[in-house]
Amino acid sequence: MEETMRFKKFAAIILMSTMIGTMSLSGCGGVNKDAVAITMTSDDKDAIEVTMGYANFAARIQQAGYDSVFASYYGDDYWTNDSYAKDGKNMQESIKDSVLESIETQYLLEKHMSDYGVEITEEDQAAIKKAAEQFMSDNSKAALKEVGATQEYVERYLYLQTVEKRMKAAISATADTNVSDEEAAQRTFSYMKISLTTYTDESGKQQTYSADETTVVKKNADDAAQKAQSDFDGTAQEYSYDVQTYSYGSDEKSEADGGFCDAVIAAANSMTAGQVSGLIEGADCYYIIRLDSEFDADATEKKKESIISDRQDQLYQDVTDGYKDAVKIKVDEDEWAKVKFDNIFTTPSAADNSDSSATAE
Template sequence: MRRTGKKAAALAVTAALAVSAAGCGSVKDSDVVVTIGGEKVTVGVANFFARYQQAEYETYYSGVMGEDMWSTEISKGKSYEETVKNQILETLENMYVLEDHMGDYKVEITEEEKKKISEAAKAFDEANGLEEKEAVSGTTENVERMLTLVTIQEKMQKAMVADVDTEVSDEEAAQKSMQYVNLSLTKTKEDGSTEQMTEEEKAEAKKKAEAFQKAVKEGADFAKTAKEKELEVKTMTFDEETTTPDEGLMTKANKLGEGEVSEVIETDSGYYVLKVTSLLDREATDAEKESIAEERKEKQYKDLCEEWKKDVKIEVNEKVWDKISFEKKGIKMKQQEEIPYAEGSDTDKSDQE
């Protein structure tokens, strides 16, 4: 089942910040992080954008990931900080390239938008003290520049995908639905940990699954029979790309007709009995249509950005960029008010595509 990847991330410039450490290495706001064609992206602009992304992550994820979130290795040889900073740098590069192509789509910043940008920069200035503003390079000039780029990115992205075909057929997006029971092959011990069942217990679980399957195969109500046998009924939607909760299980599910009940299916985790309730779940199919349409837009947007970036020389000053360290300086938001969004890092915020 398809799922869209990157989402737009709100840039909350009016938020009050809390800084846990000062300093950003021996680097000045005027130093250059990256040169894109003839444009120089300064530390001031890059640091402001990066720190606000950092603040969002720390505000919402540090409680789950812990104090060492930035040093956590999330892929071979790459920390969470490296991953997020790479995405932030790519976003900055995209925004500067988009600015150069505004004329292609007759995109302009209106006087009203300029006024709102100025007001947002003023709100940020009033919401934060000198230490916080220095930590994120939050001068009025940097804030306004970043918000201008964010606004351009928003308007350009909308224009760049305006001609994308968003019509998706039922056949392409079709989602099935089923209900199922799962008799696990593990059990919970008194201390809360789990362990494998004994062979005798597994045999008993299989016998119970077979009795349930026989009953519903002969026409008994799935949910009612499950309740009588103290089994939990779960439901899910799926298609031919679905591989969870078990790839082999889903292969068999996709071979069932509407209303058809499976045999007892054994997996590494337990015994399953499935019943397909619909070959075209309307709600799930419509949601998948939206997802596919968004994927098409996302692809066109990314493809255009990559095409345009090939036409310009991009040079990153790694020594300067490395000095903007998330691990050495923590930043969180005290409050958040959203303004126009920016293409941002997505760990999707998982979706680690």
């Protein structure tokens, strides 16, 4: 029953993203659904082939999910608009690349299910079939044609999603979960950050200090640093400085790589619990810190969880990369180029759901 409910929930998410209407639609744009989009071969196993029909459906499902969130903000041309390009690729090219990688990973994970004792039961299959039938009945024929959906493709899509989820869990379960206190140890400090350039006015707008105002800010910061030695929290309240906390360990990145201010970390490393720093100069700001703990047990436990999670993610990535390295992957670029996100899918509001009035524009 638990698995059945999970499939129902997942199907509902897909339906929310891809409920499309019955306006005049262009169909699959010349895609040959029987052509082979992806071929994966190796010396010791049969070739894996993925049809264009399924690959097109997987891509259009992704498109519909993005359209439901971004189209109203970025306009109907956001898929091919160079303004949103990254690393020389527009949004359509980037997402299509991601879809290919996902399909390749899922098919290879399916081939290796027995390595980890992963199974899809008859009960699972029944739940998948029911969810796919619901998807097919909830969308018009014209809409299903536009997204390239068939009962077979929807079932396959849900099946592979389930395989991927269970394989990731099984692979991750083999990661090393032993993390020492020394490796995860976290120190925690509280800090006031005093900007020397900007401030937020009463209306919530960002303003820039004048030269005279900056002089006053620096004088107040110097006074606050002296008072904070005896009453850190009271001083913050007196000068209306926000107090925040930060935990860090031996793996703290440099400021240039996204870590905390180097000067602050150096000061914190030299302090004992309860000690308050003098005024520390950062980039266009000052800091005043109080070391709260030389070994923060709660923060250390959270760091252990983070380290384990990172190990699991890395192991999963290594395993799937290994699967791909062991096969030769060929993509029919000519056929794949025919998959285009020309029509924008819109999701109906709750008030519109009764008549399925959403459209693919």
